[in-house]
Amino acid sequence: MRSEWWKSAVIYQIYPKSFQDSNGDGIGDLQGIRQRLPYLQNLGVDALWLSPVYQSPQIDNGYDISDYYQIDPMFGTSEDMNALIADTHARGMKIIMDFVANHTSDQYSWFQESRKSLDNPYSDFYIWRDPRPDGSAPNNWGSSFGGSAWTYEPARQQYYLHYYAKEQPDLNWENPRVRDAIYEVMKYWKSRGVDGWRLDVITSISKDWCFPDNPRPLTKENQHNGPRMHEFIHDLNQHVLTLYDMMSVGEAPASNAADAPLLVDPTREELDMVFTFQHMHIDRKPGDLNGRWALQKPDFIELKRIMADWQIQLSGRGWNALYFENHDRARVISRWGNDSKYRYECATAFATILHGMQGTPYVYQGEEIGMTNPQFALADYEDVEMIGNYHQFVEQQKTISSADFLAAVHKVGRDNARTPMQWDGSHNAGFSDATPWFKLNPNYTVLNVARDANAEKSVAHYYQQLIRLRHDESILRDGSFELLLPQDKALFAYKRHDDEKTWLVLANLSEKWQNLQGLLADADYRVILSNYQRETIGQQVAPYESFILELS
Structure with missing residues (x-):
């Protein structure tokens, strides 16, 4: 019988690069997380989800992995990871690792071999297609980070597929050797003591090998929920998740409440939970050419409809993953609320709605003190998605002005959630003695963990009360x-x-x-x-x- 500890848990997401620097290089690391374990234990959370700490060129902040088995030196050593896992377990919390199974870095040894020729042992580890007769890409699919989803490789005289940056080639899950290699990696980390997985864009691992053109060029309509998706996820479940009793939450961009039970119904043996994107699109103009950068006022009637639909559709048929913020989502109070005059009230209101529902709540670092979006200049942002989309929509297609694009970045850009954690009002917010890898939000002197802890209106204190309710009151679970x-x-x-x-x-x-x-x-x-x-x-x-x- 599998453990279902996650049904009574609150999970805290750490973005290691921005959480706590321990060695003075301006980058958060594993030892920094260890230093903050007392804080996390006091908050009351049950598990820590770490965004990727594997070896990576950091084109997409670690979601481009160049070695699944190695810790990136910027975060520390293998011994540091062992110590973090042991210390976390000793404090009664679990460790969930972020796993990217849809793609790797182009610096991964698998891809370095695959790109050399059509007949080497790794030649079909990735998705290669011949050019069209005119030499152009095999179809008109778009990358989520702007431009075509295909890049030409002269050595093979073929294009490879990448749903994200060109440095993130998609793996070929049709190849059983790829699947076996992925399972071996996951088993390895289980042997190190990892308790579960957040599975990055896991519903994208199956492709439509007819490669039909999308209705609109450089969009992504035919790129979700491929024909063998459920088969592949079930296979992963049987080889790793159920076999080793590991919790799973899958990122499922195109999921809706009606089809979610196909992914999370326990009888199907696929995933424990999925992250839907549906409710996070209530401020997006439907069907607009500019995608996530075409904003409207948040439609809270639609928010209620979507979230209620997930509650009802999954009742008795699966389990919800509850979130408003993560490393890909801006601060909710800046996006949908009032992050100045009513910052405390707004932060706690959204938290109340989320934590009162059936499912497992996820808290993103800083959400528990009401951190806000910064208002940086365009040149100060680093996100590969934002930069690629700026080139596509502003410079090339000219479908949105630079000013309107920046206004949208201030609301929904991914970098809003990636500013360093604001621990106190001292130099660099207590995050690092050195200049941080990414700019601090200037409001850290007045908005930080230390100040919130002593405030009459403490967001973190309210979160502690919500988390205690999740632990003590079965009505919230059942x-x-x-x-x-x-x-x-x-x-x-x-x-x-x-x-x-x-x-x-x-x-x-x-x-x-x-x-x-x-x-x-x-x-x-x-x-x-x-x-x-x-x-x-x-x-x-x-x-x-x-x-x-x-x-x-």
Whole structure:
């Protein structure tokens, strides 16, 4: 019988490069994480998800792996990793590694051999196609990082496929030797003590080998959920996940609530959870040529519909992964809320909504103190996706102005989440004695872990209370879900029910007072948690007010 520890857990994501530098080179590292384990234990989280720490040229900040078996020297040594795993376990927490099975770095030895010829042992480890008669790419597929998903290799006189940067060639999962090589890597890390996996874009590992053109050039419509996706994921489950009792959460860009059970229903033996992108697109103009950079006001009615749909569709048929922030997502309070006047209220309101649902909540570093997006100049950003998309949409296609693109970057750019962790108000925010690898958010002198801990309105203290509720109250794990006020543009409200009690979870996601529309009329209740620290709730709620009530 597999352990399901993750159903009662809260998981904390660490972006190692930006978490804590221990050796004064300006880059976060494994020893730095070890130094901060007491903080993480005190917060109450159950597991640490580490973004990739494998050897890498860092074209995509470690998601371009050049050796699955080696720790990158910038993060430390193999011994440092052993010590981190041991120390984390000693404090009652688990370690989840980030694994990139869709692609590697072009510096990986496999690809260096594969690119040499059509008849070497690694020639079909990657996806190669002949040019069209005119010498152009095999089809019009686009890369998520801008431009074509194909790059020409003169030595083979063929193109190779890369869904991301040209330095990230996609692996050929049709080749059983590739699958076996991946499984051996995962078994190796299990032997080192790793407890689970976050599987990067795992639903992209199967390709449509007919390679049909997309309806629009340089887009990605035919590049998700390929025909053998479920077969490959089930195979991975049988060879590694179930066999070695390892937790899994897969990044599934094109998943929706209706088809998610095919990935997470335990009877199918694929994944434990998936990260959907659906709810993170509520501020994106549908179908716009400029993709994620074409923004609109967040549609909270749509947010409620999507999140409720996932709660209902997966009830009894799978398990939800709950998140608003990660290394690819901007700070939610800057993106969808008010990160200045109502920063505490806004941060705790979004947290209340997320942690009150059924599923496993994921906390991204800094989210627990309400870190915000910086407002950098375009030249200060480093993200390969942003740079590639700027070239495609602003310079080449001219479908968006530089000013509008920068405004979108300030809202949704991935680098917003990658500024160094703000530990205190000292030099470089307590992150490093040296100049950090990436600019600090200038507000670190007033927004940091030390200051938040002593604040009357402490975001982290509120998170600690939420995490305790997740551990202590079975209704949050096992209770049913009922969405309330589905058409209200500001109030996100739902009930959780079990055999013994009913809880009401509510947040006002606006800067205006809102009428509760009779939700509590003549109701007896007990306040479980309130971000305004109220003992009684009136018929109106304040800006970004949130609470959890037990109804009698």
